[in-house]
Amino acid sequence: MSAAFPYLLLPIAWAARNRARRRERGDALRLALFGGIGVGVFAAIFGVVFWLTWQLLDYEELGDYLVRLGLSWLFLTFLSFVAFSAVVTSLSTFFLSEDLRLLLAAPVPAERLFHSRLARTIGQSAWMVVAFVLPVLLAVGLARCAPPSYYAVAALTVVPFVTIPTAAGAVVTLVLVNVFPARRARDLLMLMGLVFAVAIVMLLRFLRPERLLSVQSLPDVTAFFATLQSPVTPLLPSFWAGESLFAALVGGFDGLHLGALWTTALAFVVLARAAYGRLYLAGWSKAQEARSARFTRLRLLESAARRIPLRPATRALLVKDLKVFLRDTTQWSQLLLLLALALVYVYNFRVLDLDRLPYMSRVVKNAYAFVNLAMAAFVTSAVAVRFVFPAVSAEGASFWIVRTSPVGMRVFLWSKFWTGFVPILVLAEALTLVSTRLLGVSPFLQVLNGVAIAFMTLALVSLAAGMGAEHPRFSAENVTQVAGSYGGVAFMVIAVLYILVTVFGLLLWPASTYLWHEYHSLPLSPRRQTLMSLCFVGGAALSVFVFWRSMRRGVRALADLG
């Protein structure tokens, strides 16, 4: 094995090449959808940053100061993001990857293995940051008409900038694995990361940044910037990156800070290499040892399930699905994020100050109620694609157990449906009812929204269960892969179309007509009443049709497997 370390990265490149060559059904749809979203996000970031930088040009010194501060803050945020991401990624790349047994058994020098794993960790933990930084730096450069050297400096800055936190993250992982078992450490870190993300989302929302836009809070702006200044310390690589980029932006060259970035990056790689030599083998063999099977027994769940009047097979499937879900940290931890987003969603309605528009508030509120219904249905479909769509695929290689048992595929799929439907209905109803109440819309709309979301949840959950059964991915490594597959994307497209047709095609006109007549105390003609009733019934019928057809198709697809 005399080749240099990039040789060890070849399997990744070959696998990527083979994936690109292999054509799968739905590739075009997936590419169009995700590509479109990607281009859209890129364009949005570019547009916003370009506009902001352009505006700041009018403020000369203050503008310069703010661009400089902005760059330092941007890199400070990414520094922590990459460091955290690197700790989690290193657990996989250095300790849990399937190919490690092969590589460690082969005569591969430790030096090469370390460098190839570090390169892989840098790629995996920093690609998202780089993808985000790219439009930002491009927009800043173009808005300030930066010289070509700026773009070269940008590339020279980003490389050592992502290397430093990744190497530091790898060292933290090497130490962690020598203290905790690798898998438990990963679960713990993922949970911590999620709690951290939830806290950030909630903090940002509860700070109510929109207050800064009101005239009364102008004196706060100075204090706001003073707070921003405080954590930007010259000792951090984020500061060096910001400074070297700013110098290049105005046509100069800051060799000191760029040099500091490169020398620190190299020093961190050397440090990580030393830590690897000292700690890796001990940590690796610890990661191989049998994990202690500590887990929650969930006895309450079993005794509760016994009280529900169900057939033994349905009860067995329900208990199994809930236990497997609750014992898998990667599954239930997503609920925390969901809870935070639900809280933020409801909170938005609490702070919405529509009464500032006295003449329009009633119309705007009612219009908002429909947008809210569509949003709640959209949240429901997003939850369904994450938790219900992968339910059949989650059986994975163990599906033979159900398929060789005397349980029909109808019982099986209905069990998956009910397991998803009940909690999602509670969530959707809670979101809709609380938000319409906080919005203060008429009782008619509150009832309409409550009933409509129940029908829509029925349709969306059955659509997810049915399409999940029609397009299963039993070999997928995780549920995210299943949700992002052709079937998952097709589900989202159909779900959005269904929501638009139901809310804006069938419910908006009759409901607004009713409210208009009620507001003006006008009687409704019998013809209008009939048409309105037809629209409401049409909405319900469409939902029931989607429900019936999805479940039927799902059961048939499962029965036809093989």
Add this chain to the structure above:
Amino acid sequence: MIRTSGLSKTFGRFTAVDDVSLDVPPGEIHGFLGPNGAGKTTTIRMIAGLLQPSRGRVEIAGHDLAREPEEAKRALGFIPDRPFLYEKLTAAEFLRFHGGLFGLEGEPVETRARELLELFELTAWRDELVESFSHGMKQRLVMCAAFLHRPRAVVVDEPMVGLDPRGARLIKEVFRVQSRKGVAILMSTHTLEVAQEMCDRISIILGGRIIARGTVGELRALAGSEDAHLTPVFLKLTGGTAVQEIEL
């Protein structure tokens, strides 16, 4: 008890199983042998209800698998070659779940599960997650599940893979006891010594078709071999194509 007639399976233009008819009466251990890619696992998967036949039918305990799948499966125990299980369940929970699928609940299942865990030497692990089990332990747990509902017929794909000699001896003994109780066992295997030692009759499949069937003595006569061991007989009947896989 296990009967297939004219069973065929095609994948596109490729015929994996061609007109296979088998009949395993109650109490018989029937060996199903063949080189790699001969169609053993495809046949076994069709009998277990995991794969739909292109033609032909499968009957378990008198129930047509296509027309009465639930009744047919209720009478069958299936042991696959690779024991994929729910990793986040304990051994006891998995058996409880398996019982539930067969409509069994409560104390009778608990008692039966305890007996089987004891028999397959897994009692100490009953409350441990399956994810911490070795391959052999998972295989033994699958066997517990296969016998949990007292099946009248059992289909086994490669029963000895991953088992230590002690585990292998235990499995052989369990199969013998079950066959004495009248359970029909169809066993696919590559281990010819096991087939010779345990099977009442053997079917040999090659290129998707059954090429020979009978007791070890009958097969020996068919092959014109004087050898006491089954290996030369098998190689002669299958054209020697299995030499490499056996010697590997």
